[in-house]
Amino acid sequence: MKKSSLMGASVVAAALLAAAPVVAPVASLATPGTQVVKADNASPAAVSAINDLSKAATGYVVKPSELSTIYGASGALTEANVASALKKNQTTTGIGVGKDNVIVGDDTNATIDDNLFSYFFGKKTKLSLSSGSNLADLDYKVAMHFKGNDGSETDVDTQNAGSVVNTMSSRGGTLTMSLKFYYHDTNTPVTGSNVDVTSSIVDNNHVNNGASFINYKNNLTAQVGDNVNAYMMPSSLTNNGDMINAAGNGILKAAFDQGAVTMGPVVSDYPTGNDKVTGTFTRKGTFYQAVTIDLTKLNFGVPVENLGQALENGLITVNGSSTVSTTNPAADAYYQYTPAQAGTPSVHARVTATPAVANLVLKRTINVTDANSPYKSEKVHGVVTVHKNDGMAAQVYDEKGNAVYERLLPNGSDWRTDEKRTFYKDGKEYYQVSTSEYVRAEDVSYAPRNDNDTPSNNSNSVIKGNVVVTKFPQNVVKLDSACWVWAIDNDNGGMHVVFDRVLPENSVWQCSAKATVNNKTFYQVSSNEWISASYSRLTK
Structure with missing residues (x-):
């Protein structure tokens, strides 16, 4: 019985964020200079064995519960394991049972003799070969490749193994390995169906850990007579949204300071920008505004050329979604990208270069109603609890939003509420706490009310x-x-x-x-x- 071993390595590196790629074969990843390991004469039995391996190489998707173990000191995805596997790929000592290789095979079985490598085969360590198969008649090459969800790609080697593992463990990504087989006598590639074994390890559990967030209120209200200029002010966005980079830092104010945010005009025709509204709203209807964010001026930790991929894969999310259009300017979130141009020498002009353009255009919808009521009323069914940061009692207000002096709600007290009011003049929100008395939403926290609860359980009154x-x-x-x-x-x-x-x-x-x-x-x-x-x- 002939015996042989196949050797390989892999590592998954990471992008700034992870989408959800499918564990699937990719193009051949064999790279120039990869060690060719010799075996005996090629045969149909060897081709059959390759087919068996190809079917078994199902890859693996890392589960959230496995993160602490797979990247732990004794886990599969460590710098040491990746570097070791890559070094084995450079051996010239030949193959055979007992050698320091990752796959050992004969005419009956294939044994995955490496913790890291087993993940490319669905965490299996024993593979049965079909009748007439034999791995001992082949030479092979191993290649590793990483594709990050931010659009970055790299081949994995012993020099970058550590950074790849660190990136993957903190941000997620996809590691793909490829085994390419050769006839021993001629050193020519084996051709046919399923004669290259390709498989991937995928980790998409780190979006919330490394993502950047742009959250904004995309549906606003106004009344006939309201000043349009209020929507052109930075506070119109900062009071209704935020921008957090991958490090967890709020950068919206800095974005305005750096000139990265442009508040477009209010229009009735979007995205053409026709029929601009100036002064005050003179009629009810639906109006729109484009807020343009120049991503090249902000620190999202992603190369400019990869920002589009980062948006697509969830590295940068808008209102909790990675659904950002690159083709529809009328979409709620639209991404425009133009690569940098190096410029062209000219006899009549100096060489000019243009930087890359990477704009995220956010659409805001403004619903304008007749001024027949100073506020919007919403039915609620809950309990509000007074939570003043200074520990003081909360001021009580009347139905028009005027303070009722000598009327206060103790800090920590609970109150039933069935109405929420939003005043159009300033956007302030109030909850009703008695027939004609209200408390500001900023002074309380709200929770739905269960009418099956006893009064002592849901109200301090x-x-x-x-x-x-x-x-x-x-x-x-x-x-x-x-x-x-x-x-x-x-x-x-x-x-x-x-x-x-x-x-x-x-x-x-x-x-x-x-x-x-x-x-x-x-x-x-x-x-x-x-x-x-x-x-x-x-x-x-």
Whole structure:
């Protein structure tokens, strides 16, 4: 029985980001100078064995759960493993069982004798050969190639193995290996169907780790009479979007400072730019605006010539999507690219060169309505929780967005809400917390409401439990901050906020009783009016 071994190596390097390439054969990757390993006379049995290997080379897609192990110190995709496999490819010691090779074969089986190489065969280590097959009659060459999702490509060698592995482990990418076989006697390539074994390892789990993000509000509202110039200001974009580079740094303000962002005119005909609107909106309808971002002036960590590929593969996303058109100027996100020109000498003029153009054009849609209401009303069904960064209470506003003085909501308190209002004049958003009172959205967090929850579970304005009232000698209670008045339920089964009653800060009240419910204490200030001990104290 003849015995032979095949030897190969691979590594996956990476691009700044990963899309989702299919594990599939690519063109021949054999490179000049690759070592040819000798075997015995070629035969139909050898061709049959190649076909068996080709069918078994299914490749591998790395799962998210495998990232820590495949790139770990004992994993398959390490610099040492890649460099070692590539060095084996340069051996001149021949082949055979017991040699330091990656595939050992005879007329029955093929053994994948290398952890890294097994991934090209679906993580299999044993392959059965069909009857009449034999690997011992062939010479072969191995080649490795990496294609990054940002458009970069490189052959893998011992010098760049480390950087390839580092890039792949942090950004993802595709590594492809190719085994090309030769007749021993003539050193000519074996021809026929499936006589080159090609396979890939793909890792597409790193988009969110290395991606750059451009997020912006692409649907805006306005009213007849609103000033169009408001949409030409940088704040119109910065207040409704952001731009984050691969390092996680916000660069939108810097983009304006560097002249990388151009706010186009508001038009009714897009993308031709006809029928420009100036001054104020004089009629209702749908209008558009192009925001052009010069990507060559920004640091996305991608060569200019590869920006289009980065957009296509998710290295740079727009509103969470990599769907950026390169052919449709009317698309929501359209990419324009013109390669740099070196210029041409001329007898009558100096040599001129033009830099590359890489513009990302974002479409904004502005829906203009009649000015019959100062705000847009949306039905919601949830609970808002006061979250002031300074820990203070939240201001209450009336139906027109005017502050209601001496009306505050304590920090951390929860409130049912069924309406959200957005005022057209300034874009401010409010949530309704009582019949005619609202709180700004920027002062609260919102969560959907489950009506199956008990009031004590979804609102701090109601406390359920047995109320115990204790009398004590006449005293005085002083408010350390403004707070709502509470009342005991008629059935004595809890307490609730009296929405129309709030007592001012530093006010003092006669007090001769306290109420306790669920370990919370309240002081009496009237027949059935109580204030929380969290915001007041007895002075005697």
